[in-house]
Amino acid sequence: MSQVIAEEPIEATAPEEDFVPELTAFTCIYCGDMAADTAGALRIQYPANVKFIKLPCTGKIDVRYILAAFEQGADGVYVVGCPIGNCHHVRGNERGWARVKRTKKILDEIGLGSERLEMFFMSGSQGETFANAAKEMLERMRRLGPSPLKGGSGR
Ligand code: FES
Numbered sequence: 527m528s529q530v531i532a533e534e535p536i537e538a539t540a541p542e543e544d545f546v547p548e549l550t551a552f553t554c555i556y557c558g559d560m561a562a563d564t565a566g567a568l569r570i571q572y573p574a575n576v577k578f579i580k581l582p583c584t585g586k587i588d589v590r591y592i593l594a595a596f597e598q599g600a601d602g603v604y605v606v607g608c609p610i611g612n613c614h615h616v617r618g619n620e621r622g623w624a625r626v627k628r629t630k631k632i633l634d635e636i637g638l639g640s641e642r643l644e645m646f647f648m649s650g651s652q653g654e655t656f657a658n659a660a661k662e663m664l665e666r667m668r669r670l671g672p673s674p675l676k677g678g679s680g681r
Pocket residue numbers: 554555556557558582583584585606607608613614615616618619
């Protein structure tokens with residue numbers, strides 16, 4: 527195996543056109559996860575660079591989980607739950623939405639920006655909506671650029 531020695535300094539950040547955002551999605555095991563299955567069954571394409579984390583309900587989402595996802599390299603994070611009024615744990619999605627809104631404020635305060643976090647509500651049959659959520663977040667992160675937490679961290 528040959529060794530390549532760079533003659534010019536390597537840039538710390540990738541050029542914008544090479545930026546492939548990393549996303550973390552928290553889904554409830556009911557509508558959120560079923561919508562992902564529906565998208566797969568219908569062969570609806572959506573970005574592959576999404577790390578999925580299943581929760582019993584989006585009412586279990588926690589500010590700390592979201593911040594940990596950013597600390598671990600996510601450029602954007604989103605939460606997918608059942609439609610309002612149809613949560614399998616009655617009002618869990620409303621509690622989840624309240625925590626997402628609280629976390630958005632924190633993201634603004636610490637300079638990450640609230641746009642890097644979103645919540646989507648959909649039924650298990652909405653595979654297209656599920657795919658569109660991933661696409662929307664990917665496009666949003668492309669516009670915002672890499673998470674400031676990645677800057678100079680050597681990731
Ligand atoms: Fe889906 Fe509560 S079970 S959001």
